[in-house]
Amino acid sequence: MPLAALIAAQEADDSGQGLRATLPVAGRTLVEYQAALAARAGADMIVILVERMPGELARAVQRLRNEGAAVVVARSIADAVDRFDPDARILLIADGCVADDAAVEALAAAPTPALMVVPDQPEHALLERLDADARWAGFALIDGARLHATHAMLGDWDLVSTVLRRAAQEDATRIEGDAEGEIVPLIAVEPKALAPVERALMARGRRDGAGWVARYVHRLLIAPIASPLAARGVKPMPIAIGSVVAAWLAPLLAAFGFFWPAAVLLPVATAAFAVARAVGTIWAPELPARRLLIAARHAAALTVLAMLALMLVKTLGWGWAIVALAIPAGLAGLDRARPIEAALDSGERPVWLASGDALIWLLPPLAVLAGWPWTVAALALYALGSFVIRFDALARRAIPRLAAS
Template sequence: MGFAAILSASRACADSAAGLRASLHFAGQTLVEYQARQAAQAGADRIMILVSVITPALSQAVDRLSADGIAVALVRDMVSLVRDAPRDADILLVADGAIVSQAHVEAMGAMEGNALLVTDDSRASTPFERIDAGQRWAGLARIGPALLFGTIDMIGDWDLSLTLVRAAVQKGARRVTVPQDDLMEGRVALVDSQQQADLVAQAVTAAGVTNGRSRGGVEHYVLSPLARMIGPALMRMQVPAMQVRVAAIALGAIALVPIQLLWTLTGFCLLLLSLLLAEVADRLDELALRSPPTNGLAFAAPVLALLGMVLAGGSTMAADLALLLGIMLVADRWRRTGHARPWMIVTPGTVLPLLIIAGLFGMLAQGFRVAMLALIASAGAIILRSRD
């Protein structure tokens, strides 16, 4: 059953009385934006952000979320909440400044009825709100519509999140206890300063995030692992994925110049580096819980690599290789490779090292021929291993 999400974004951060916890920078975006993407990825079809004041940072976050197809709205009062909240679906409640691993968010999203994510009382759980003598609320709750609207009717000027949690405790809501290791390692945290947010971001990026994209060839075995190593470091430096993607495209265009000047191997090496940067950009999108693009922007760097092969080959075989490789590229990016294993899929990142090796031995023409045969075999493997 679908559910909505309510995110709190009104508490001030420790860095500045004018700043909000929700506006802290986290994983390449604001914290509340990251929370919204977590909820959407877990299945929330509507997201409401409770605010006391609408700041430019919150407005921009809503614009970015809306541009990515996530239904989100800012709510300033209980009247608006009553109007916007669904009466036939549960609510996923996220505390102000809470960072909870995606596994916990998805587990809570899969439940039905009232439930609380809790942690045992300890020194590590001190920042969280106490709910009884032995446990504290870990920043995530599943609230049924009856409890939500029953609480709104009597809430007045109280804190909605904490009032809902206390009402859920009184109603005997199911409790899901967070392991202490999650607290110690930063997979569940409550932050109120940029320094804390940065520390937790390091834990989140170190743990790794993946959306299960199927990749083939050298992209799967070499470029993607390298991107997983580079991505977290760039994320901590707050480098946007779009800047890395633009750099990949620019480097791919620059690589065509040495190829035109007959410095073919230099150009091929630059094209391979361009493909690596494109993979890093995808990794940064994954860490920020954004879906890597599947439109023309995603194919810009690989298409420049194909153009470089055509320029270097200067023959109809090179053109035919680029066309077939382009088809394989689209199939790989759109997950249309059936049940073929990664090593069976020939990609631009696979062909470039082959051509570099052939060029080192002065056998570039033969390298194009071998690449064409490999592509034909790859297409055959995809067809033969496909299932209805």
């Protein structure tokens, strides 16, 4: 059965400045976070129940629609109920409530009716108590027939609480809201209540791959830059496109013989793309057109490498063309090894393996220490050596399996 979502957005926040749904979180609003949770759990339609439509909420709804979400605004309970077919599975999200993706996805996969619960502990005192042991986390899974029946019985009376009580009386499946994940379920009644959610979203945006550049270089750069940009609502795509433009300025400089500025510009472009990716993944699984943007940046770096190789060939001989070709050959071999790694279930790649970004970051310091010829030789050795060592490790892992079969 299809999954839809019903988000309540009717209560004012404690500051008196607006609705709970418009409380700020990571540069956007709480209702956008709730809608993103529902969409990632599989909801193909999101109904927002709100009696009055302040400007901030209208802008949030428009942003969601611009991003492709099927968002419908219902001004009354009767209007909201009419939006759902009796056979629909409905993810009900109470006003101001947040939870982690893993818990919401587990709830969406449960049989109806189902409730997300948390232990009856002091930190959950604002959530509604179910019994002596548990409180409702503000998320429920019901079917359209139950929603229609409840509305027929009560009219516009407190629909959410009534649905909750009926589900509890029917021994609904209980999903532990804080069993796993980074975000503990809570109800946000004021801006500072969302601080833990914002920290978790920002931390999500700092996960940019598993190589040493991502872990030890980009992470240091992203932390002080990406969070303020996201908090100001800066879009990631202009930053990403700017990084590609900066990357292609490098071969333009190299064409006029300015290899040093080109060598510095490539890491700057790589860092800018990492920031863009971090800002984008705070709210989405991945930056749009990520593969195309990465390919464009790496094409710029390869163009610089080709120009550098041409310079070395002119001054030192054709042998340097073969040395330079070892760099893309090694990287291509590592890329082709990924399906083998997946088939062998070899786990996470070693952090030290060569990558395009790793070679780009090594280019300037190596050039300072060793000059252009030995820099190209060192990068070729690193790329080709990474491939040979990785391939040998995979072969050693595969041989016993082949022998056993």
